[in-house]
Amino acid sequence: MISSLIMDISGSSQADETVFNDLGWLEKEIQTWVADDGFSHVNYRMGDELFVLSSIPHNTLFIAIYAKLLWPHNDFPLKCSYHTADIKPPETNPEQWSHPAIKDTRESLENIKKLTMLDFASPDMPDEIEIPLMYATDIINGMTPLQQEVASLRLAGMLQRDIAAALDKTESTVSAHYSKSRGKQLEHIIKFLADYYETDIEVLNGHFTDSLKRRLKL
Structure with a gap:
């Protein structure tokens, strides 16, 4: 199984160097999150995109949620497309991998780039997932910096x-x-998604905690 994620900065043509530096920081943090996976790949591609692969099914949805909570630029929200497919890891350079599952992930991302109500996409996303992810988008993007912390x-x-x-x-x-942050509602959404996908996110939550403390210098 391979779980993929493509994250793109919305409105990046108007962003300054700080935004791209923070994306580079996020790349390094996510690398620590997936370091113990059987297979993983994380790359900040030229421009405004992060590409993530993990051998843990559905892992990348929760990576996307945690990444958005660490992201300090609500004026330039991260658009995230995730997908899990029953395929083997690439035998060559993942950056040159052209499997249909990756193409489907990118196509889903393109479909939400101009939407304001949804920052998460996935091929053939069911309604029972799309609706809570709409709420998650609204909650995260509506937080002030202090509320987000x-x-x-x-x-x-x-x-x-x-x-x-x-x-x-x-x-x-x-x-x-x-x-005011509606953090409690977000917790319920994350729990619902973890139950829906039958995914244990305890270890990933621990990695997120470590990254959060580093960002806040705690």
Whole structure:
């Protein structure tokens, strides 16, 4: 099985160097997330795109969600297309791999590039997945930077009092921002998706936590 992901920066023609530097940082972080997979490949391609392969089925959907939570540029949202296919890893350079599954992933990405309501795509995505991913898109893209930090730290398992101490805020401030972030709803969406795809995301969540702490310098 191969799980693929293509992430593209929306509106990148107007982005400055900071945006592309952060995409390079994200590439290095995702490399640590998939390092222990049986097969993996992560590459920041020329321009504004990240290409990810993993041998863990459906892994790339959750990589995409966590990547968007780490992404600090809501003015330039990441558009993400993921897919899992029952195929063997490429025997040659993955960058030159032209399997139909990869082409399908890219075609799905092209279909959502101009949409504002959905940042996640997958070939033949069922309605029961498309609708929660629409909500996830709206939640993540609607967060302020502080709300995004609070929601991400809660998702990483940190207690409210510890978040307050880490961000130098009061507990009431953290509570208010978590409520406004709709982070609880996002947690439910992620759990639903993990149950739907029968995917254990505990290890990936741990990697996300480590990356989040590095980004926030905690």
